[in-house]
Amino acid sequence: MKISFKTDSSEQTEKFGEALSRYLEAGTVITLDGDLGAGKTCLTRGIARGLGAVTPVASPTFTIVNEYEGGRLMLYHFDTYRLSGEDDFYASGLDEYFQKDGCCVIEWGEVIEGALPEETMKMKISGNGDERLFDVVEEGSVGAENIIRAATEAGCTIL
Numbered sequence: 001m002k003i004s005f006k007t008d009s010s011e012q013t014e015k016f017g018e019a020l021s022r023y024l025e026a027g028t029v030i031t032l033d034g035d036l037g038a039g040k041t042c043l044t045r046g047i048a049r050g051l052g053a054v055t056p057v058a059s060p061t062f063t064i065v066n067e068y069e070g071g072r073l074m075l076y077h078f079d080t081y082r083l084s085g086e087d088d089f090y091a092s093g094l095d096e097y098f099q100k101d102g103c104c105v106i107e108w109g110e111v112i113e114g115a116l117p118e119e120t121m122k123m124k125i126s127g128n129g130d131e132r133l134f135d136v137v138e139e140g141s142v143g144a145e146n147i148i149r150a151a152t153e154a155g156c157t158i159l
């Protein structure tokens with residue numbers, strides 16, 4: 001199922017993430033693709049806040065994955081930008097996170113496309129200025145109707 005919507009500020013993107021967090025469960029995998037500065041980390045920050053994670057989200061700079069605890073679910077925040085591909089991902093044992101008791105949010109998920117579960121929720125972010133377009137392909141447990149619900153709650157423009 002494909003869903004598209006727009007946000008008009010970083011606050012709104014974060015708010016969408018916060019609203020979306022309610023529909024996540026252990027094993028949910030979300031990929032975020034889009035240029036540098038698209039808003040991938042901004043959205044993840046909202047998800048973490050919604051889950052109730054204790055530490056604010058920062059970009060995983062020295063590690064590929066950061067773990068956020070203290071919330072309703074563990075949040076595993078990946079940035080796979082520096083991986084060469086899925087072989088690299090498997091070699092580092094990172095696919096084990098998909099079996100863990102938490103939700104995985106993966107910036108630059110396209111880098112490890114072949115390693116992603118079939119049920120992955122894939123989001124592409126584009127745009128400039130303060131406006132961002134989100135194109136989502138949802139094949140997982142979150143459900144298209146809940147993505148629309150979260151976007152509506154955050155005041156996003158559904159396309």
Ligand SMILES: Nc1ncnc2c1ncn2[C@@H]1O[C@H](COP(=O)(O)OP(=O)(O)OP(=O)(O)O)[C@@H](O)[C@H]1O
Nearest residue numbers: 007008009010013036037038039040041042130132
């Ligand atoms: N509608 C919007 N949604 C999200 N971010 C926005 C929006 N409008 C402007 N911005 C700005 O875009 C930037 C997004 O930065 P962010 O770190 O989230 O991007 P990123 O996609 O994670 O980049 P990187 O690939 O470097 O990790 C921030 O400076 C934010 O304030």
Ligand SMILES: [Mg+2]
Nearest residue numbers: 040041059107
């Ligand atoms: Mg980022």
